[in-house]
Amino acid sequence: MHENHSGLPARELLIRGGHVLRGTSVDSQPERLDILIRDGVIVELGARVDAPDGADVLEATGKLVIPGMINSHYHSHDTLAKGTLEEEPLEYWRLLALPPQFPPRSRDEIKARTLIGAYENLRAGITTVQDMVTLFPFDPDHLDAVVEAYEEIGLRAVVGLQYADKKGITTIPYWEEIFPAELHGSLSTAAEPDAKVDQLAHLEDAYLTGAPRELVTWALGPSAPERCSPALVERTVALAEKYDLQIFTHIYESRAMALQARLEYTQYGGSLIRRLADEGMLGPRLNLAHSVWLLDEEIGILAETGTNVVINPLSNVKLKSGIPPIHAIEEAGISFGLGCDNSSCSDAQNMFQAMKMFTAMTAISRPDPGPTQADRAWHAATRGGAHALGRDNGIGHIEVGFVGDVVTIDLSDPTFVPLNSAVRQLVYAESGRGVIDVVVNGRTVIKDRTLTTMDPQALIERVRELAPQYLADFEVVRQRTEKLRPYLLEAHRRTWNADVGLNRLFTGE
Ligand SMILES: [Zn+2]
Incomplete structure (x- = not known):
């Protein structure tokens, strides 16, 4: 068991057996690697890392492991x-x-x-x-x-x-x-x-x-x-x-x-x-x-x-x-x-x-x-x-010394069968359906598609209770804006007729 600088037991998480995507190229091959995160930071990355005593383990066999x-x-x-x-x-x-x-x-x-x-x-x-x-x-x-x-x-x-x-x-x-x-x-x-x-x-x-x-x-x-x-x-x-x-x-x-x-x-x-x-x-x-x-x-x-x-x-x-x-x-x-x-x-x-x-x-x-x-x-x-965000050496990549922000994705979802290019399939084929676990700063915040840090049902119910007031206010805003529409359209048309030195909208011309 490791201790952190406060003398308390370190919080450790081992993500075990996943296929880890570390490159950003369309040819990058995910490697089968274990990831050990201690107090929010990736401290070990290897073909086989043993779980320290008291560490949590997140099984990632059959999953693609990507940086959050x-x-x-x-x-x-x-x-x-x-x-x-x-x-x-x-x-x-x-x-x-x-x-x-x-x-x-x-x-x-x-x-x-x-x-x-x-x-x-x-x-x-x-x-x-x-x-x-x-x-x-x-x-x-x-x-x-x-x-x-x-x-x-x-x-x-x-x-x-x-x-x-x-x-x-x-x-x-x-x-x-x-x-x-x-x-x-x-x-x-x-x-x-x-x-x-x-x-x-x-x-x-x-x-x-x-x-x-x-x-x-x-x-x-x-x-x-x-x-x-x-x-x-x-x-x-x-x-x-x-x-x-x-x-x-x-x-x-x-x-x-x-x-x-x-x-x-x-x-x-x-x-x-x-x-x-x-x-x-x-x-x-x-x-x-x-x-x-x-x-x-x-x-x-x-x-x-x-x-x-x-x-x-x-x-x-x-x-x-x-x-x-x-x-x-x-x-x-x-x-x-x-x-x-x-x-x-x-x-x-x-x-x-x-x-x-x-x-x-x-x-x-x-x-x-x-x-x-x-x-x-x-x-x-x-x-x-x-x-x-000024964090080149801190976030957005799976490497020792980076924070433990890691996501696992289901490789048995049809989206990834067969696995031809992890990067292309993430970009062109994945919808979000494949996301299974989400680890932020070494804490498993979503596990098996379920929020662990708070009761998701209570949150959903609270938002549903608040929504009618928001929507009533939105309706007032919408009606007010509707009355402004002729003026808005006039300003819009004048803007489109003015020369700004370039065009970035497809207009069929
Ligand atoms: Zn914005």
């Missing part, structure tokens, strides 16, 4: 909205689904929604989420509820509060002129200025200066550059450097976001990337979610500065945003992760879906075949996500 996947762009705030919406352009969808449109939520609902989202991620073999959560209006107790939820269910979370200091209406082309003044108060975007509480000061006092936590760590989430003043960007960069934090923001998700840059940032040639370069935010700490409407020269700047991208294939398609320039991003050597984005628009927290859609989008974005994309999708879902 990393959902690098996720928002826990709308997990109750899955299945509520059809395709809607991004700017309408924001009015239908995002927290500033809704009455304040209860602590109880916030905790339950975080838990049900975490549970969905875990069941799909995701062991780390980057949760860019909007808590509006901000209440410190609500942030505590989010942290509590991740710790109780046992999912690794890099939480980044989403914040902004400019009103949404001033950041979307044509809205101020098209909407009658009396409606301006009802228009918002992903995050709105929050006058009552200084979220960054609270984050610093309550969490960043505190003792490190086992599963919850922190990132910074400036909502989108056009929603943040230069002073807020400066403060974000300073805080990130002080506490060694990654930064996540949304960039050029829609054509309207590209047009806004052209209209507002003339001093930077209409480029948000040039603005961020000038403000010192570009670099390996920064992750740009979406990056659909990047210009070629902007891709070059991202490559030079080592800035990362997070691609969200399903939301980009469902919200009619367009197809990101994946070939150009790959050819420039930019590191990228993959995300499942909001439950109100994607709607599943499922990296298998994200990986497959990624390959499909890439295939259709240029007529010539190649290069292979399944290996790039798998890399993005694991090691690319680790890089996005």
